[in-house]
Amino acid sequence: MKEIRLFEDTIVGISTAMGKGAISIVRLSGPDAIEIVNRIFKGKNLLKVKSHTVHYGHIYNKEELLDEVLVSVFKAPKTYTAEDVVEINCHGGSFVTNQVLKLLLEEGACLAEPGEFTKRAFLNGRIDLTKAESVMDVIDAESKNALKLANKGLRGDIAKLIEGKQQDLLDIIAVIAVNIDYPEYDDVEEMTNNKVLPKIKKLIKELEDILGKSNTAEKIKNGINTVIVGQPNVGKSSLLNALLREDKAIVTSIPGTTRDVIEGRLNLENITLNLIDTAGIRDTLDVVEKIGVDRSKAWLEKAEFVLFLIDGSVPITEEDLNLYNTIKNQNHLVIINKQDLEQKADVSLFNEPIYISTKDTEAINRLEKAIMEKVLDNDLNIDDLTYVSNARQINKLKEAIASLNQALTAIDEGIYIDFIDIYLQSAWNSLGDILGNVKDGSLLDELFSKFCLGK
Numbered sequence: 001m002k003e004i005r006l007f008e009d010t011i012v013g014i015s016t017a018m019g020k021g022a023i024s025i026v027r028l029s030g031p032d033a034i035e036i037v038n039r040i041f042k043g044k045n046l047l048k049v050k051s052h053t054v055h056y057g058h059i060y061n062k063e064e065l066l067d068e069v070l071v072s073v074f075k076a077p078k079t080y081t082a083e084d085v086v087e088i089n090c091h092g093g094s095f096v097t098n099q100v101l102k103l104l105l106e107e108g109a110c111l112a113e114p115g116e117f118t119k120r121a122f123l124n125g126r127i128d129l130t131k132a133e134s135v136m137d138v139i140d141a142e143s144k145n146a147l148k149l150a151n152k153g154l155r156g157d158i159a160k161l162i163e164g165k166q167q168d169l170l171d172i173i174a175v176i177a178v179n180i181d182y183p184e185y186d187d188v189e190e191m192t193n194n195k196v197l198p199k200i201k202k203l204i205k206e207l208e209d210i211l212g213k214s215n216t217a218e219k220i221k222n223g224i225n226t227v228i229v230g231q232p233n234v235g236k237s238s239l240l241n242a243l244l245r246e247d248k249a250i251v252t253s254i255p256g257t258t259r260d261v262i263e264g265r266l267n268l269e270n271i272t273l274n275l276i277d278t279a280g281i282r283d284t285l286d287v288v289e290k291i292g293v294d295r296s297k298a299w300l301e302k303a304e305f306v307l308f309l310i311d312g313s314v315p316i317t318e319e320d321l322n323l324y325n326t327i328k329n330q331n332h333l334v335i336i337n338k339q340d341l342e343q344k345a346d347v348s349l350f351n352e353p354i355y356i357s358t359k360d361t362e363a364i365n366r367l368e369k370a371i372m373e374k375v376l377d378n379d380l381n382i383d384d385l386t387y388v389s390n391a392r393q394i395n396k397l398k399e400a401i402a403s404l405n406q407a408l409t410a411i412d413e414g415i416y417i418d419f420i421d422i423y424l425q426s427a428w429n430s431l432g433d434i435l436g437n438v439k440d441g442s443l444l445d446e447l448f449s450k451f452c453l454g455k
């Protein structure tokens with residue numbers, strides 16, 4: 001386990017994506033950040049400039065000019081890490097940027113680990129853990145809604161919410177403490193039943209509500225598993241390709257073309273879909289195709305959303321109807337394809353189908369809108385959706401709920417009130433862990449290692 005140090009060394013990392021770009025930013029944080037950059041920068045004495053200012057000049061390796069740069073100086077404590085921070089805007093070639101980085105390492109800076117800037121912000125007490133995790137969510141966001149959620153976390157909404165619940169719990173713990181200290185005041189049993197029990201029940205309900213919302217939020221963040229199903233040759237792979245704007249799946253006029261499961265990520269404006277194209281479902285003697293059909297069925301069971309595709313240019317078959325019956329209770333959209341051909345399918349059975357041709361871009365845009373409306377619950381208001389944002393936080397929340405339930409059972413069984421107090425304390429600790437009262441350094445290392453370099 002790595003020791004947590006507070007922090008004598010100065011770290012450096014390239015904070016922009018690798019590769020060619022207009023600029024790259026090399027960032028330093030730590031007590032010697034300004035001093036180190038000042039040694040290789042010609043233009044101004046950075047030791048004498050004001051905080052939060054930008055300076056034009058050149059980076060030199062001894063006599064050799066490396067790059068023309070802008071240097072931003074931020075003095076502690078009002079900085080990203082709460083330490084002295086310097087950012088060097090270099091020209092955006094990876095060779096020149098690496099030369100500048102190398103020089104800074106020679107001058108005594110240490111190479112930052114992934115996420116180390118944000119980790120320092122956390123360990124220096126500038127942000128809590130929910131905010132640190134939200135930083136990563138902002139970077140990873142792939143849709144408007146995912147970004148909105150991440151920004152709520154960054155603003156501290158999650159922290160506020162959890163702190164509120166911790167406060168409610170503390171009130172309950174306080175009631176018990178008073179009664180342990182002065183048992184003669186009240187009949188202890190009556191007090192727990194009348195006062196504490198309803199409060200714990202209310203708190204459990206509220207935490208469960210947050211948990212429910214968090215599951216929805218996770219979906220917005222991670223994408224919705226969406227399976228395209230239909231008979232062979234109806235145009236499933238063509239639809240996948242049209243939605244992804246990419247020739248990803250093989251398309252032929254031979255029924256049974258797709259055998260494997262083909263996946264692609266589709267970012268719509270408000271939501272991300274994990275699109276899955278499958279083998280057309282039919283009874284087949286072909287061994288390979290049969291494996292494909294079985295996989296399709298397995299995916300279908302896991303699907304959170306189903307795109308059910310029909311070929312409008314041929315009459316509807318019994319197989320179509322059988323397949324429809326298996327999916328009709330899932331959240332789905334019926335799509336009638338091949339509108340550019342003469343229509344022979346009787347589609348009166350289907351409720352509000354969408355008519356498309358996979359070759360018609362305008363129709364595909366229309367379909368995307370319909371998907372968004374159908375996937376996103378109409379009542380779902382992102383602005384109301386404060387949530388805990390990842391598996392770690394969700395686990396802690398579940399732990400807290402479990403401890404509160406144990407407290408309830410204990411009260412039911414008439415267990416001595418001191419023990420109930422222990423369960424409540426444990427719930428309180430679990431909530432605290434969400435915010436980051438984390439003492440385990442290896443957990444922190446793992447958490448921040450998911451960040452990109454330089455963040």
Ligand SMILES: Nc1nc2c(ncn2[C@@H]2O[C@H](COP(=O)(O)OP(=O)(O)OP(=O)(O)O)[C@@H](O)[C@H]2O)c(=O)[nH]1
Pocket residue numbers: 230231232233234235236237238239250251252253254255256257258259278279280281337338339340341356357358359
């Ligand atoms: N006219 C017309 N043909 C289409 C349309 N969409 C797909 N096709 C054709 O239908 C045939 C089958 O398309 P695929 O996308 O391979 O169908 P599939 O459902 O993936 O078929 P399997 O993988 O065999 O299950 C190909 O010849 C496509 O070019 C459409 O909108 N109009």
Ligand SMILES: [Mg+2]
Pocket residue numbers: 236237238249250257258278279280
């Ligand atoms: Mg196919």
